[in-house]
Amino acid sequence: MTTAHIKRTALYDQHVALGARLIPFGGFNMPVQYGGILKEHDAVRHRAGLFDLSHMGQFILKGENVPQWAEELTVNAVSTMKPMQARYNIFCNDRGGAHDDVIFYRLPDRWLLVVNASNAEKMWNHLNVHVGGSGVKLTSLHGHNALIAIQGPKSVEMMKGVTDCELGDLKYYFCTEGAVYGKRAVIARTGYTGEDGFELFLDGADASEVWQRLLREKEADGLEPAGLGARDVLRLEAGMPLYGHELTEEISPVAAGLQWAVKFAKPEFIGKEALEEQARGDRYPRIAGIVMDGKVPAREGYSVFLDGAVAGEIRSGSVAPSLGGKNIATALVGKEAAVPGTRLQVEVRGSRHGATVAEQPFYKRPK
């Protein structure tokens, strides 16, 4: 992909003005960091961070049949969602591999489907292939709408006076429609950091003003812009999968440890048989959390060993500031190597380093 094809979000000029380091991600030039990944991570865990997630795909689904139609395309339940509820879900291929992991938001007159930036085009095609005679009407807001996330323990406090909605009463994984600085927005209590917080879905034309005012007015309370670098560390600590790492066309939701999201009681959905067979057989390689003994970070692609034999490979790895700077990782390994407490070795540049399988999430926020 040449730079000419890399798009900009509505907040691109804000990132440049803030001195962000920009990298191409999911077809957009995105801020990987502003003041530093560890500093931004600290802001989100202890105060709040502001993220531009406008690169993510936002699709609108309309029609009476949306829930029934979506049930057959996804592993989790859709029809049981209450009005204004949000729910994590996964689209699979017929081998049970993950096509994408997404969130459905049930709004009064429509559904909002948020997909990964890197999968937006694939998902748009997938939805259109399956829309058939369902009567469901699809609209893509990708690249048009903006998504700003405010994440961190001070989010509720910071949003007071900014919106006309009582956000303190909004339940986790529910949303509301209202105004943010007078701009129409869907405000959802969702996120990808392991902290309390909100995601604000806005028209792209309104995004800059909301972003600027939030940063300007809440800076004194500790709000900082945070980039994709910090987001990746935060989500890994919180045990949340990242598509392309813990979930792929080959790594199924069952293998990723997301069986809680797979509703086998549903009569039919793409990938159901393959997932049932996988779960029943229980012999599949699976995602395990790993904590390294020492200071050497584990990185994607490094080989993992159990009793001297290759057991699998690292899928994500990072230093974990919320675990006192320990190095954490996920690995795709055989069943025996995925049991918490199991001792493993990770090969880093030709030498093997000890590690222990750990329960995920690595980090849980204090209640």
Added chain:
Amino acid sequence: MSQPQELLFSKEHEWVKVDGDVATVGITDYAQNSLGDIVYVELPKVGSTINQFGNTGVIESVKAVSDLFTPVSGEVLEVNTGLETDPALVNREPFGGGWLFKVKLSKANETSHLLAPESYDQLVAEEGR
């Protein structure tokens, strides 16, 4: 940006301070800033022989693994063991407490392959563009 005047520089963004036949090596402020938060540093072994511009270790930031090269040849006399517990010292004091290793120079004339501060300034200005 202006570099410390007593140092020489490599195109790979290492600095060298030569004192007699001993050289102290580190990475520049530009380099640490480009890398971001440094979380792990792997240095050459004391007593090992290293060759100019050869790969002598690894510097890891939160997001990336970067190779470390030596700007001079010689025997490694000492490494900065303080970086084992506090690798971020390279971020805070790249030209001071965040030095990486010391080398007993085996080829004194090879410093002619290094850049003077003003040439390094120019390199950084071009890369930053």
